[in-house]
Amino acid sequence: MRIGSVVLASVLALGVQAVAAPAPAPARAPATAAPAGLLDVVVTLQPGTDPAAAARSLVTSRGGQVTALFSSAVDGFAATLTDSLLTLLRGDARVRSVELEKTYRTTATQTPTPSWGLDRIDQRSLPLNRAYTYARTGSRVNVYVVDTGLQTGHPDFGGRAVSGTDTVDRDRTAQDCNGHGTHVAGTAGGSRYGVAKRVRLIGVRVLDCAGSGETSQVVAGLDWVVRHHRAGQPAVVNMSLSGPVSAAMDTAVRNVIADGVSVVVAAGNDNVDACKTSPARVPGVLTVAASDRTDARATFSNWGTCVDLFAPGVEITSDWKGSTTRTISGTSMATPHVVGAAALYLDAHPSASPATVHSAIVGATSKGKVTGAERQCLLLLCSAGTPNSGLLYVPR
Structure with missing residues (x-):
């Protein structure tokens, strides 16, 4: 994540550039509610942790689904997972915070x-x-x-x-x-x-x-x-x-x-x-x-x-x-x-x-x-x- 020349670590309120050519948002799954028994969460990671690698080892390899990756304003990801996997994430040293999706x-x-x-x-x-x-x-x-x-x-x-x-x-x-x-x-x-x-x-x-x-x-x-x-x-x-x-x-x-x-x-x-x-x-x-x-x-x-x-x-x-x-x-x-x-x-x-x-x-x-x-x-x-x-x- 770029903060000037420094690499650091990761969201909204009620009612809402040096311009580069517009680029697509990070790939993400459709924004639909999680199936019964699953949770939609947003995970922020400790500084210096690679979001893609962490998402694979923490979520994908354990049967969860990663729905978005963040690497600029936030080092982290969004995911759909089980309650037991959520507990594992909260105990992992690479994880800075885990929260359920909220609506703004x-x-x-x-x-x-x-x-x-x-x-x-x-x-x-x-x-x-x-x-x-x-x-x-x-x-x-x-x-x-x-x-x-x-x-x-x-x-x-x-x-x-x-x-x-x-x-x-x-x-x-x-x-x-x-x-x-x-x-x-x-x-x-x-x-x-x-x-x-x-x-x-x-x-x-x-x-x-x-x-x-x-x-x-x-x-x-x-x-x-x-x-x-x-x-x-x-x-x-x-x-x-x-x-x-x-x-x-x-x-x-x-x-x-x-x-x-x-x-x-x-x-x-x-x-x-x-x-x-x-x-x-x-x-x-x-x-x-x-x-x-x-x-x-x-x-x-x-x-x-x-x-x-x-x-x-x-x-x-x-x-x-x-x-x-x-x-x-x-x-x-x-x-x-x-x-x-x-x-x-x-x-x-x-x-x-x-x-x-x-x-x-x-x-x-x-x-x-x-x-x-x-x-x-x-x-x-x-x-x-x-x-x-x-x-x-x-x-x-």
Whole structure:
């Protein structure tokens, strides 16, 4: 697995390059439920362990089925096996972690009103001035949209959107049959609805037409990102998705960051502590909660000390499949506002590390603007510390 020039060891959240030519995702079996009596698992290995060799000796030779191999963002594999074989894996010194497959979903709710998010993020205080003023367009930056795919031919993308990989159908065509990924991409980098209007958008499809995906599919998508990110190319990953805590997911995300790519993730839509979800709990990511038109925490938004900032996430209009638009709500919609802001920062500072981007974005927030964040945390006894109630601000 490549992390700069270092070889290291290994997945997702709720709603979602230096560009090399797209390549197929690692070969994997069809994503179907395991037969009765068998378990679908994701295995991460200790640093320096060869995934293919370990999968053969640990699983294939014992009658299990390997369904995916990971070697870039994660050293490990996915497999279908018996409970007794699972016990053997957990006792093997080569194994870092074993977990059952989990399901991750988008976090959006359709609403009828038009967008206001761009208007909000370029000014410190309300009322809105009905304008979005920007100095840069993000043309140096690649944005990986890890989601339901992209409608690459949508007119709002102006030929800047390409397919990277599809870990659901196991091919190179990351077309969007749901609409969520296209909506996210439009907010991050569409010419009409986007924060950074000239970024290159790369679709990494890890969620199906219903907006859900398994741990191994998300890990495979992140694995592809690390494998195809060119050293020195400013890039941001958008993960508008959320789900249960996953060691494999968290490790994969950390290794994407270690490869020099900033990662922005949704806090989640369950009105719970974001520190209890993946990948929102991962140190080093920008975890984004949602605010509404009045600068209040959206009632559905997760909260807590793992939240780095808020961004508009209620009734956000953006692109949709079929060359149309749609207005929806969710921390999924808040996340790409921050992705666009990170792209604008990288456009001006192309050699900035993910840590520098993180500090710059959080440091620029309009402090103390979002109401309801601290009160919610205190009432529900979240982790110690004061939640960050800063609102995304993009300097003009």
